[in-house]
Amino acid sequence: MDASDPLPASPAAPPFEVHPACDALPGWREAGQGRPLLLLHGWSVNGAAFDGQRALALAGFRVIAPDHAGHGLSRHRAGATVAALARDVAALIGHLGLADVVVAGWSMGALVAWALLRDQPQLPLAAIGSIDMTPRMATGPGWPHGLHGHYDMAHARQMAGRVRADWPRLAPSVASGLWAAGTCPDAAATQRIAHMAQQCDAAALASLWEDMARQDFRDTLRGARLPLFHLYGEASRLYAPSVGIATHDLQPAAGFSVVAGSGHSPHMEQAQAFNAALLALVRNADQASMR
Secondary structure, rough: OOOOOOOOOOOOOOEEEEEEEOOOOOOOEEEEOEEEEEEOOOOOOHHHHHHHHHHHHOOEEEEEOOOOOHHHHHHHOOOOOOHHHHHHHHHHHHHOOOOEEEEEEEEHHHHHHHEEEEEEEOOOEEEEEEEOOOOOOEEEEEEEOOHOOOOOHHHHHHHHHHHHHHHHHHHHHHHHHHOOOOOOHHHHHHHHHHHHHHHHHHHHHHHHEEEEEEHHHHHHHHHOOEEEEEEOOOOOOOOOOOHHHHHHOOOOEEEEEEEEOOOHHHHHHHHHHHHHHHHHHHHHHHHHHHH
């Protein structure tokens, strides 16, 4: 198993095939054949964070996990804005000739997924899902549901400055926020996350962090015409339970699920439970689209 893989998947699951970035496309990993399931990773890791979801290939999915610009396989790729990451994903969908695509974005990846919904209406998407994320990271009047419940642009600029100044020193504290409150990962998982962080470009991370804090996808979710779903970690250190409730309330028809015993990264912490919850949400989204 590659050192960058955060958690082992089912032994029966096919391995990821790795495709390097090129001029027009980000790098990506994929496993299996069948309906496309596009998994978009979060800030400062890469698509290997979805190693535990290779098992979904056994459920009939073609699991595809691109690396965003500044991360992993796409570390040297330009484009450090949420909108640019979404354009990269759209290009990959076109390149691979995908249709009936289910997109699930984790953390920053959820913002990218929502940007696809907002900016790329021509894409053949079937459903858009988010994993432990808020549609607006910054708190403000009428929205107390940002990062940690008290985040603003001044905090974002300060964080970006720290990333630019010394990302290697900051990375371990960022990684600690991935896990459920009151828990810590084993040494092997910690090492794998650290390896992914080392494969990121600090300047790109800093620019992306500031751009993430500028985003507001509340109106996008309210007006969504595609089926939506949201999946949260029960004990996330980043987003209180009220964040999931408020996000779901923007579009009450959206699917909603919580993974018990997990934090900000339920797909890594509780892969089997997460996979089951995701499959149920996809089934519900399919039923909703047929009504």
